[in-house]
Amino acid sequence: MRGFFLKSPVTAIMKKILFPVLFVLVVNAQANNVDTVVDVNDVKTAVSPDNRVVLLELYTSEGCSSCPPADRFLSELKAAGISDKQLIPLAFHVTYWDYIGWKDQFANKQYDERQRELAHKKNESTVYTPQFVMSGDNYRSYVTFSEDVNKLAKQKSTVDLVLTAHLLPAQKSTDKLQLNLTTDISASKIKDVGFYLVIIENNLASDVNDGENEGEQLHHDYVVRQFLGPFFQSKPKNQRSREQIVVLQPEWKRDDLSIVAFAENPHTGEVLQAVRINY
Secondary structure: OEOOOOHHHHHHHHHHHHHHHHHHHHHHHHHOOOOOEEEEOOEEEEEOOOEOOEEEEEEEOOOOOOOHHHHHHHHHHHHOOOOOOOEEEEEEEOOOOHHHOOOOOOOOHHHHHHHHHHHHHOOOOOOOEOEEEEOOEEEOOHHHHHHHHHHHHOOEOOOEEEEEEEEEEEEOOEEEEEEEEEEEOOOOOOOEEEEEEEEEEOOEEEEOOOOOOOOOEEEEOOEEEEEEEEEEEEOOOOEEEEEEEEEOOOOOOHHHEEEEEEEEOOOOOOEEEEEEEEO
16 A cells, blocks of 8 residues: 655645654753763663653655655654654665565565554554554654654653663674663563564665656665564563674664664554664
8 A cells, every 4th residue: 555645745744843843852851861871881871761762663665756755754853863762763664665666775574574563453454655653553643743752752661671782892804782681561561561672774875776766866864774573571570681692784884873672562562662872
């Protein structure tokens, strides 16, 4: 199913809501100015805040002519200086538009599966691009974007996350990142919680020479490069620590990488908490 975006209307909507988003982010940054990311001896640590951090997922494709406005919206959020204590975006590039003639180099069938699983949990019969999912729910209310983010971000978190990242010494010219995720679900009413680790990259571009976007240079941010999980934790074990080694691929630009961890209700797809480290 083709997305509900048309180029001109979507661009206009995104421009209208960008300034409210900027205002909201500035207000919230002033209200909570404690830095949750600490860098000690090359080990970076991020601690999730007391409030619930909103996870914004975009399902997109370079083969979809309706997707570039949504991609630009995410990039504008980056330029706005989003606080990780309020909102963390992710861009999942899907493969099911590759048949048109352009193969999206950032797409992965694993991301198709996540989109379909979320749709199944919400009893939705179709998937489409571009699709926004806000903390697990299909999202279309763009004119109230800032209010909706604020409403979720004001909620108290029921899951605590501590994420650490440490670059291991290179072996055979291969960089490896050691991740450790410590989780606490003692305040959650959910008996089992799923956790994910995500590597994302900013400042990506493609010169498209086929398909619906032929002749365009497309720019992307928050692109999912690796998606690990779910790792499950069940009560009565309220606390857990998991270590994961990630091999950094040669084509990934080190200065543009981030690591995201998030907690999800595996039954409904609701995202309970998220945290991010800029690599």
